[in-house]
């Protein structure tokens with residue numbers, strides 16, 4: 353479970369005294385998530401999420417993330433809004449860690465996304481891409497194509513323990529990605545981790561997006577490619593074209609994709625599968641089995657990568673291109 357840092361009640365009460373939220377009524381750790389410690393907190397002034405930023409999040413990036421959520425909420429996008437203290441910085445310190453308080457977002461994430469969920473996610477992602485066009489913050493994507501080889505080397509020879517022949521297979525795919533990675537496509541701030549557990553639905557409607565802690569500047573269509581990987585495969589590994597069509601058409605209903613973006617999508621999707629294969633592989637090898645963090649299976653993304661490597665044209669995702677038959 354993701355509560356790495358214990359928070360003694362007197363420390364929390366002192367932290368909360370900076371805010372206009374009244375007295376602390378209760379708080380409990382949230383088991384989900386792996387990066388940070390999150391607490392559900394009830395105070396006289398309402399229900400909030402308290403986040404303590406753990407080691408894997410770079411302190412210098414926090415103003416970018418917090419500013420981004422403030423910007424998005426200011427544009428009417430439903431996401432956690434950092435609560436402003438009466439005075440001082442939004443980002444405080446609690447139990448020796450950087451900490452901030454956020455508004456609570458109603459809803460639940462869906463474990464069984466439908467094509468309609470995918471359409472809603474596509475539209476919300478495009479809405480985010482439009483909303484961040486005038487966000488001044490910038491953050492390099494430390495997990496983009498130029499970082500994958502380092503991650504792979506960091507996994508080391510033990511990658512072969514996950515599956516025989518895996519190092520050679522990754523090496524071949526990395527070369528293809530490094531030489532064929534698209535250039536010059538529209539870029540901006542992307543979410544970069546918009547998996548089902550980061551999208552809330554309420555009564556069938558999308559109620560908000562959370563977890564902006566991988567957000568960075570990169571190719572906009574790469575964000576859509578990440579969603580394609582995360583939302584459009586069934587649990588048995590089969591690709592679902594109806595979901596892919598929903599996702600991409602949902603996106604295009606808000607922000608049209610250029611021909612160049614459509615052409616690039618198959619390569620971007622291969623890259624997305626590689627990114628999550630490699631980060632999962634790295635954790636699989638380096639996080640001890642005794643850790644309380646549930647490690648995610650890299651083989652899921654290996655299977656997705658294998659499928660996505662066969663795709664030659666975006667129409668194989670079930671969508672139509674203007675002027676071209678599907």
Ligand SMILES: Nc1ncnc2c1ncn2[C@@H]1O[C@H](COP(=O)(O)OP(=O)(O)OP(=O)(O)O)[C@@H](O)[C@H]1O
Pocket residue numbers: 354382384385386387388389390401431432433454455456457458549550562563564565
């Ligand atoms: N603003 C919010 N409103 C309601 N629930 C929230 C909010 N923020 C976080 N949560 C809850 O906390 C959980 C963990 O949050 P989050 O995904 O941001 O953590 P994380 O450690 O960064 O996770 P990840 O491993 O996905 O990077 C969510 O699944 C959700 O249940």
Ligand SMILES: N[C@@H](CCO)C(=O)O
Pocket residue numbers: 545547628631632648
């Ligand atoms: N969404 C990532 C975890 C990091 O947030 C994964 O499934 O590998």
